[in-house]
Amino acid sequence: MTHKTILFADDDPDLLRLLVAKCKSISPNIEVVYARNAMTALTTTNVLRPDMVCIDVNMPRGNGMAVCEMIANHAELKDIPIVVLTGKEDSEIKERCRQISAHHVAKSGAIWPTLEKLIKSNLLQNEKPVVKKTLAPPNAPSESPQTGVEAAEEDLSVEEFLNALDMRSEMESGFEPPSTEPRKPSVLIIDDDPAWGGLLRRRFESKGVQVYHSLEGLNGFREAIQQDLMAIILDYEMQDVQGDYVLGRLKDNPITREIPVIVVTGHVNNALKRKVLNLGAAAFLNKPCSWDRLWSEMQLRTEVCV
Template sequence: MGKSSKEPVPRILIADDDPCVVSVVADRCARLGFDVETASNGLQVLIKAGEQPPDILVIDVHMPEVDGLMTLAYLRDIVRKPIHVMVVTGSPGFEIAERCEGFDVSCIHKGRNFWTEFETGLVMLYPEHAAAIARSGDGSASPEIRKRPRVLLVDDDIAVKRLFFHRFANLGADLLYAADGVQAYWKARREQPSVIVTDYNMPNSNAEYLLARLRSTPQTRSIPVIVQSGRRLSEPIRRRLSEPVPGQAGAMRIIRKCADAGELFEALQRLCGFTGNLEGGLIYQ
């Protein structure tokens, strides 16, 4: 027997450090009739679930600071209300599936069958949404849920491009490239990168122009941006880069361009959940 129409709409909390994955899944769930909230890391999940526990938690495994499974362990001590959990991962193999089984939660893999597994799980929990879920897949292709993050590098220096592509060879991320802010803006709209790393000075534009364009466009306004510069930027420029642009966040980080790229890769590790060390080759799990 279905739930009464007077009952509250089920709340779903979606947590992933890839803003594009969060956006796609959140939009789909909202159209299916769920009350949607989002988080970009485990700490946000703990805070939001502690204040108002969701009915369903969709959480990525590998996130910076507190990963998904560690977050579930902490939640057991914070939240007394039962929460249906769907763990999402881009990693193959049985280890994560076995750990999920220990938590008595379902495990869904990013990739070709993501939407089938995800929507099947929702139907099992809320059969009254089955018709809406079935309609959502009719007549249009489901948005891609990527296994790996995409990093968009924006720099007119070909030597920098070569260095980055070499460093990313074993990183487990897909590296995109644009030579200036204009190209970067349109590539960001089309490819939806997980994070953008941009030089400050470029032909035809600079990082301030790119930030303004990104933040004024719904499809790109939530993509994190890291700004690099080969010279020390003045305090007024740094403030303009860091300040919110049309109500949206400014640059997440402003760093000095450096040959060893250590500070940049540390920032990417926090944003994208990379593990390992730069010398040994960072790996995204």
């Protein structure tokens, strides 16, 4: 079977890494490329002519849905299967997908099982299932050695190497015995002030709460995806990005959408307060705020009852 190429276009690096690794695991005949903005997705599709395109609706430098419509209406690209990824239930997007015969996949816990079915049905219909090798009996004859290119050691790119590590960690995690100890509640502090973060860490740990602290907004977003959190405390003004950008990413991502976010800032500004609450923040507090006030908000917004 000839190799098939899938283009994933999404500005969420963590979701991209997950999809790339998962996709490579289902068949050695699948090659994966990716784009992190709409214009790159369109250019890559036009040049590479992939066998399937999966595009997020909300992307930098353009709208993913518009890119899908351009592909569907292009004389030489219109036969490429298109999968539209979206984190929101939107009847308009679903109707636009129907008009161009694109598949609509919600960003939820079922995103990979749904994508896997689409990939297999569109690209791997004629591929024989992979037969898992079993250990041969002690006296069984060994298989003939590989020769030529098959025996050569493969040169992995940095991305392939990192993806291989991700898959290995997933496999190894399946052999870990389940912990009998109850998991501690945990909170993530996203704030570029190490002194403030250190103070909160000591306070939370005295209550039996595990603390993660990120000094940068984007790193905080990635940390939020990786950890099992009961709440996030988010500073509004940081050196790399503003808090409203991080808050928007957190609320757009299905993994972090339901985590309560308490925004803390030194600005006393009612317009700013309305803005972050409309974006989905659970609470808005002004610095310096007392520990009792913050802890009260935590108890109100989460199940912590220490």
